[in-house]
Amino acid sequence: MKVTDHIAKSEGKTLFSFEILPPLKGQDIKSIFDNIDPLMDYKPPFIDVTYHREEYTFKELDNGLLKKQVVKKRPGTVGICAAIQNKYQVDAIPHILCGGFTKEDTENFLIDLDFLGIDNVVALRGDAVKSETYFKAEKDGHRYASELVSQIQDLNNGKYLDEELQNSSKTDFCIGVAGYPEKHMEAPSLDSDIHFLKKKIKAGAEYIVTQMFFDNQKYFEFVEKCRSEGITVPIIPGLKPIATRKQLNLIPHRFKVDLPDDLIMAVVRCKDNKAVRQVGIEWCTQQSKELVAAGVPILHYYSMGRSSNINAIAKEVF
Numbered sequence: 001m002k003v004t005d006h007i008a009k010s011e012g013k014t015l016f017s018f019e020i021l022p023p024l025k026g027q028d029i030k031s032i033f034d035n036i037d038p039l040m041d042y043k044p045p046f047i048d049v050t051y052h053r054e055e056y057t058f059k060e061l062d063n064g065l066l067k068k069q070v071v072k073k074r075p076g077t078v079g080i081c082a083a084i085q086n087k088y089q090v091d092a093i094p095h096i097l098c099g100g101f102t103k104e105d106t107e108n109f110l111i112d113l114d115f116l117g118i119d120n121v122v123a124l125r126g127d128a129v130k131s132e133t134y135f136k137a138e139k140d141g142h143r144y145a146s147e148l149v150s151q152i153q154d155l156n157n158g159k160y161l162d163e164e165l166q167n168s169s170k171t172d173f174c175i176g177v178a179g180y181p182e183k184h185m186e187a188p189s190l191d192s193d194i195h196f197l198k199k200k201i202k203a204g205a206e207y208i209v210t211q212m213f214f215d216n217q218k219y220f221e222f223v224e225k226c227r228s229e230g231i232t233v234p235i236i237p238g239l240k241p242i243a244t245r246k247q248l249n250l251i252p253h254r255f256k257v258d259l260p261d262d263l264i265m266a267v268v269r270c271k272d273n274k275a276v277r278q279v280g281i282e283w284c285t286q287q288s289k290e291l292v293a294a295g296v297p298i299l300h301y302y303s304m305g306r307s308s309n310i311n312a313i314a315k316e317v318f
Contacts, residue, residue: 001091002174003120004206006045007234007297014292016318017236018301018310019048022076029076029083035307036088042318046091047084048122048209048300051077078109082116091120093176096152098142099126106142106151107161114155114171122176122209123148123200146199149175153204177201179208179235181222185256190222194229207233209300212240212251214283215260216290237291240302241309242280244273281312288317 006015018039023031036047052073081092096109113121125145137143142151154160158170177200180193187193197208208226213219219237226235242248242259248267251257263283270276288299299317301310 001045001119002206003046003091003093003176003298004174004234006091007207010297012295014296015045015298016042016301016314017044017046017048017298018303018307019050019238020080020303021050021305022052022080023305025073025075029080031305032080032083033087035303035305036084038311039303039307039314040088042314044090046093046120047088048093048095049077049080049084051095051097051126078112078116081113081118085117092118093120093122094118095122095124096148097124097126098137098145098148100138101142102138102140103142103151103161104140105138106148107155110152110155110171110173113173119172120174120176121152122178123152123205124178144196145177146196146203149177149200149203149205156204174207175205176207176209177205178211179222179226180211181213181218182211182257190225194225194231197226198229198231201231201233205233208235210235210238211255212238212257212302214242214257214263214287216287216294218258219291220294234297236298236300237296238300238302239284239287239291240304241277241284241313242267243277243306243309245270245276277309281309284309285313285316288313292317 001009020032020035023029077094081094084090084092094113096106101109110121123145125142125148142148152173152175155171156173158168160168177197179197180187183190183193187196208231210219210222223235242251242263245267248259248264252259263279266279266283267276270279291299301313303310
């Protein structure tokens with residue numbers, strides 16, 4: 001079932017969903033199932049599965065030259081989605097990126113998803129690889145998420161890259177995209193960021209999932225701005241509980257997200273990460289309750305591969 005259909009079927013009740021990471025290369029899927037199992041009590045209609053593009057390393061050879069090596073640390077998104085749908089009978093939603101994909105790669109990826117009966121995708125540009133300062137598209141790949149959305153929508157209309165195909169089948173993907181309540185890190189302003197978000201909606205995206213935020217007012221203001229610009233699709237808030245003291249610096253640096261002073265000071269006063277984890281649970285629980293009271297369609301949690309703190313929050317909210 002499409003995400004938009006799940007929302008319509010809920011008749012105004014806030015739904016619970018979460019996102020998982022594929023295990024590191026060489027590890028099995030058991031760790032995924034172990035973290036999903038406790039969260040199934042809250043009846044998630046879907047589970048997101050991230051996609052991690054390859055990274056590059058350079059190995060010095062005996063002659064002093066450098067050899068470029070491709071490292072894929074977290075493969076398996078498509079296989080995990082198929083396993084989730086088979087085991088739990090819920091929708092699995094893969095992320096699909098511009099980075100690391102040509103248009104042909106993208107089309108083949110989408111065809112595989114369609115064959116598996118996967119009805120939803122989240123279309124993202126993706127980050128630059130660590131060896132690059134700025135994002136660089138593949139040759140004959142997409143530079144922007146709006147272009148990726150357009151290609152997915154083309155398949156929904158039966159338009160493939162090979163225009164000579166006869167009697168081509170239409171796909172029927174519900175397309176989600178990312179939104180940034182505090183703007184994307186590369187955007188010059190929030191208004192300009194919403195301008196480009198609107199392009200993704202016009203291209204065919206049907207819902208938005210936000211980047212994590214720790215101040216609900218940022219989300220409410222973002223939704224208001226989107227609505228004033230004519231964006232009417234559901235805007236799903238994305239939440240992540242703080243779990244370690246290190247994240248006070250890591251989250252603002254990596255995601256360009258502000259942390260409220262009250263949260264910062266509560267973490268600073270903690271004696272250890274066990275206490276930090278509890279602060280994170282309590283803060284995210286209050287965020288969640290306020291968002292449910294405001295009538296958000298879904299609360300979407302970034303689990304980062306661990307579910308115990310998400311479970312503790314969901315017990316209080318759902």
